[in-house]
Amino acid sequence: MKINDVARILDGTVCYAGEGPGRPVRHVVASDLMSDVLLVDADDMLLITSLASDQVLRTAQIVGAMGVVVANGKPLPSTMAGIARSLGIPLVTVPLAKYECCVRVHAARAEEQRGGAA
Amino acid sequence: MAAPPDQPGHASAAVPGDTGLAAADLAAEPVPGGESSPLVLLEMIHRLKVRDVMCTDLLTLDRQAPLKRAQELMRANNISGVPIRESGRLYGLVSIDDIIRALEGGYIHEPCGRHMTTHLIVLEDDMPVSFALRYFGRYKYGRFPVLNRGRTLVGIVSQRDINRVLLRELTREVERLERGHKGVNVGLGEGDRLYMLCEYPVVKLDFENAGKAANEIKILLRDRHTDPRVTRRIAVAAYELELNMCVHSNGGTLTFLVSNGRAEVVAKDNGPGMADVEWACRDGTSTANDWIRSLGFGAGMGLPNTKRVSDTFEIRSTPGKGTTVRAGFALQPGTRDGEAPPA
Amino acid sequence: MTLRELAAACQGEIVATPGAAVAVHAAYASDLLSDVMGHAPPESVLITVQNHVNTIAVCTLADIRAVLICHGRGIPDDMLAAARREGVALLRTPLDQFHAACRLAALA
Numbered sequence: 097m098k099i100n101d102v103a104r105i106l107d108g109t110v111c112y113a114g115e116g117p118g119r120p121v122r123h124v125v126a127s128d129l130m131s132d133v134l135l136v137d138a139d140d141m142l143l144i145t146s147l148a149s150d151q152v153l154r155t156a157q158i159v160g161a162m163g164v165v166v167a168n169g170k171p172l173p174s175t176m177a178g179i180a181r182s183l184g185i186p187l188v189t190v191p192l193a194k195y196e197c198c199v200r201v202h203a204a205r206a207e208e209q210r211g212g213a214a
Numbered sequence: 215m216a217a218p219p220d221q222p223g224h225a226s227a228a229v230p231g232d233t234g235l236a237a238a239d240l241a242a243e244p245v246p247g248g249e250s251s252p253l254v255l256l257e258m259i260h261r262l263k264v265r266d267v268m269c270t271d272l273l274t275l276d277r278q279a280p281l282k283r284a285q286e287l288m289r290a291n292n293i294s295g296v297p298i299r300e301s302g303r304l305y306g307l308v309s310i311d312d313i314i315r316a317l318e319g320g321y322i323h324e325p326c327g328r329h330m331t332t333h334l335i336v337l338e339d340d341m342p343v344s345f346a347l348r349y350f351g352r353y354k355y356g357r358f359p360v361l362n363r364g365r366t367l368v369g370i371v372s373q374r375d376i377n378r379v380l381l382r383e384l385t386r387e388v389e390r391l392e393r394g395h396k397g398v399n400v401g402l403g404e405g406d407r408l409y410m411l412c413e414y415p416v417v418k419l420d421f422e423n424a425g426k427a428a429n430e431i432k433i434l435l436r437d438r439h440t441d442p443r444v445t446r447r448i449a450v451a452a453y454e455l456e457l458n459m460c461v462h463s464n465g466g467t468l469t470f471l472v473s474n475g476r477a478e479v480v481a482k483d484n485g486p487g488m489a490d491v492e493w494a495c496r497d498g499t500s501t502a503n504d505w506i507r508s509l510g511f512g513a514g515m516g517l518p519n520t521k522r523v524s525d526t527f528e529i530r531s532t533p534g535k536g537t538t539v540r541a542g543f544a545l546q547p548g549t550r551d552g553e554a555p556p557a
Numbered sequence: 558m559t560l561r562e563l564a565a566a567c568q569g570e571i572v573a574t575p576g577a578a579v580a581v582h583a584a585y586a587s588d589l590l591s592d593v594m595g596h597a598p599p600e601s602v603l604i605t606v607q608n609h610v611n612t613i614a615v616c617t618l619a620d621i622r623a624v625l626i627c628h629g630r631g632i633p634d635d636m637l638a639a640a641r642r643e644g645v646a647l648l649r650t651p652l653d654q655f656h657a658a659c660r661l662a663a664l665a
Contacts, residue, residue, distance in 0.1 A: 126655040128588035129606060132628070134450050134519060139442075144655070146592045151457075154425030158432060158449045160442075168596060175422070183429060193596065195586040195604065198658035 097121045097208055099163040099186040102142060105204050106165065106197055108190035111172065112180035119162035121205070126198050130155040144197045148172050148189075150179050157183040167194040256344075258383050259376075260419035261464070264346050265339035267379040268360045268369030274299040275308070277327025281316045284308040284326055297359050297367060298330050304359055304367040306330030336361050339368050343376055350376075410434070410472040416456055416483075418465040427468045428453035431479070434470075444543060447523040448477055451541040455481035458516040463537065477543045487533040495521060495529065558582075558664055560623065560646055563602060567660045569625065569650035572632055573640045581622050584665075586658050590615045597621055602648075604657050606630055613639040622646060625661075627654045 098118045103110045123138035128147045133155050140162040145152055148170040156164050163186035166172060172189055180187040190197060273287050274297045284296045288310060298306045308330045316322045316329060337346055337358045349358060350373050357372040412434070414427035432449035436442075452468065459466050459481050466483030488494055495517045517539070521527040526542035558581045564571050583601040587593050590611060593603060599620035605612065608630040616624060623646035626632060632647060640647045650657050 124655050125653070126586060126658065127606070127653075128592070131454070131516065131519065132606060134454065146587050146589050150422065151425060154429055154453070157429050158425075158446075158453045160446065168592065193585060193587075194654075195584050195658050195662075198586060198655050199662040202655070202659040202662075 097205060099142075099188060101204070102163065102165060102201065103188045103190070105200050106188070106190040106192055108165065108188040108192075111177045111187040111189055112185070114163070114186035115184060118186065121162060121201075124198070124201055124205075126194055133159060142201065144194055144201070146170070146194050148176070150175055153179045153183055153185050153187065156185045161185060163188065165190055165197060167192060167197050255380065255384070257417055257419060257465075258380060259344040259347060260342050262343040262379065262383065263339065264337050264341045264343060264360055264371055265362075265369070267343055267375045268339070268371040269375055270369045272297060272299075272367070272370060274367070275326055276300045277305055277330075278325050280323050281308065281313060281326055281329060282322050285313045285316075285322065288313065295357055295370070296326075297370060298326050299367050302366040304334070304336065304361060304365075306332040307334055307359065334359060337371060338362070343379075346371065347376065410470070412470045414456075414468045414470075416459045416466055416468050416481075418460065418463060420460060420465075424457055424460040425453055427470075428456050431470050435477075440545065444477075444545060448479065448541075448543050450523050451520045451543075452479045454516045454520045455479060455539055455541065458520075458539075459483050462516075466536065472545070475545050477545055479541045479543075481537075481539045483536045483538075485534065485536045487535050487537055488531045489533045491529050491531050491537075558602070558661070560648065562664055563623065563625065563661065564648055564650075566664050567625070567650040567652050567657045569648050569652075569657075571646070571648050572626075573637055573645075573647035575641075575644035575646060577644075579622050579646045584658065584661050585621070586654050588654075593621070594619050602661070604654050604661070606654065608632055608636060610635045610639045612636065613643055613645050616645045617643045623648060625650055625657060627652060627657050 098120055099114060100110065100118070102108070102121065119140045121142045122140040124142045124144065125133055125136050126144040127133050128145050130151055133143060136159065139160050141159065142163055142165065143152070143156050143161045144165045144167060146167050148166050150173065152164055152166070153176060166187070166189045169189070169191040176187065273291060273293065275284055275287070277298055277300060287296050288294065294310050296308045297304055298308060305327065308326050312329055312331065313322070316324070321329065335349065335353060335355065335358060337349065337360050339360050339362045346358070357370055359367055360369040360371055362368045412431070416427065417423065428449055431452045432445060435445040435448060452470065456468050459468065463483035464485045466481065469480040469482070471478045471480070497518045517529070520539065520541050524541035525544050528540045529537065531537035560571050560574055560579050563569070563581065581600060581602045583598040584604060585593065585597040585601050586604040587597070588605050588607050590607065593615050597603060597619045601621050602623040602625055603612070603616065603621050604625050604627060606627050608626050610633070612624055613636060615621070624640070625648045627650055629649065629651040632649065637647065652660065
């Protein structure tokens with residue numbers, strides 16, 4: 097599952113798609129506390145958050161996340177798209193609540209593991 | 215008689231107050247003029263507290279005093295509001311509007327206590343000026359009484375007071391910049407050969423740039439093909455230390471050094487320093503207040519996290535002076551002395 | 558969902574219960590209290606790591622019936638006292654927010 101798949105599953109809009117083919121989702125973290133995100137020792141995580149701030153992208157870069165989903169349809173600060181680009185972190189904004197995002201992503205990953213379409 | 219207004223105007227979520235405004239809501243509101251303000255101005259309005267700008271030279275009356283007295287005070291001193299205070303407690307406020315109504319209604323000789331405004335929005339003296347500015351933007355009042363933690367009336371603040379102090383601080387800031395920055399002592403041991411040294415200034419509460427240094431350090435390490443696991447740990451330490459300095463200190467410098475097989479992230483700040491270093495290094499302990507938390511920071515994990523990811527960790531602090539944290543990392547096991555780390 | 562079902566679904570434990578039966582009809586996951594106040598559905602369970610007394614205050618304002626603290630975080634005494642006082646149920650789970658959300662969703 098790549099970032100474009102995530103955007104589709106969550107009825108989201110891609111603000112920055114990233115360069116090249118993009119990395120697959122290997123792990124999912126849903127959190128609004130960036131200090132907690134820093135504790136997760138996993139590569140290529142998909143970060144789902146309600147926090148719409150530059151700090152989310154900076155944290156994502158530090159932990160090597162493969163992408164960021166901002167939930168709740170929050171309008172993003174004008175700086176975020178530019179920072180996503182400069183740090184190379186794909187960014188998607190979705191209208192759904194974080195809870196709903198978790199449910200859909202989990203279902204899609206389970207489907208993928210069973211051999212269905214991503 | 216009405217009880218003194220007891221809830222602060224910035225009612226946090228834990229204390230539903232008169233205004234019903236949560237600290238988080240106010241924090242989310244844009245600071246008036248914030249988008250176009252120079253960084254140093256933003257830093258100032260975040261750093262300065264209401265007590266730094268308020269007027270403490272208060273003319274007040276007690277509840278028994280006649281409104282006429284309030285009118286005289288206003289005229290003689292060119293003020294637009296008289297707080298009604300007894301034994302330090304604020305009971306209400308008499309404004310020019312109240313006087314006009316009293317004159318029209320023919321009750322100018324009645325006691326202030328009977329006609330004063332009691333539904334007041336008050337500020338707390340340790341609230342940042344940036345927060346207070348949101349109140350000026352939100353409400354039509356020109357001034358706000360200021361209470362301390364003990365709910366004693368300690369001052370009154372108007373937009374004019376804020377402007378006056380900002381102008382003064384800006385002048386000082388310009389003078390400081392003109393005198394130039396001081397260097398940072400990085401303190402390498404004997405025999406160390408330095409391969410890389412990067413210094414990043416960290417400005418207090420500069421959320422726009424917070425984390426940028428850590429991002430750059432990560433890119434530097436990645437470009438030099440450093441082991442990804444070590445890179446991640448260094449990046450996390452740098453980020454935590456940088457954010458810590460940004461949110462909790464008066465600002466400082468983040469330095470990144472690479473010497474023989476070793477990397478070090480040094481965070482040196484200009485205060486306030488801390489008395490109990492051990493307390494600060496424990497999970498969940500934080501000096502962050504509600505409004506910092508509402509912005510997503512202040513969970514109290516910064517120093518403990520840094521300690522966890524570093525190979526060596528050292529922290530020194532002098533209250534009133536500042537704190538220096540050094541997080542050390544072995545870059546490659548078995549790197550020989552004098553040899554550059556593998557590119 | 559009852560408290561017992563919630564706890565069982567996410568390997569959790571019930572820390573405080575208001576006595577009367579608690580029924581929860583929705584779930585909301587967020588660690589930003591201002592976001593919770595603005596968007597959490599009423600009669601819901603809040604999935605969060607925010608283990609402090611302000612969370613309980615927000616629950617009373619937003620008619621949230623229960624709080625599920627994730628990541629095995631501890632419950633401070635003042636939060637427990639506030640939960641008891643305000644009649645908000647309190648649960649803990651060792652799972653993170655993502656996995657807790659998925660388990661709860663499987664219940665509904």
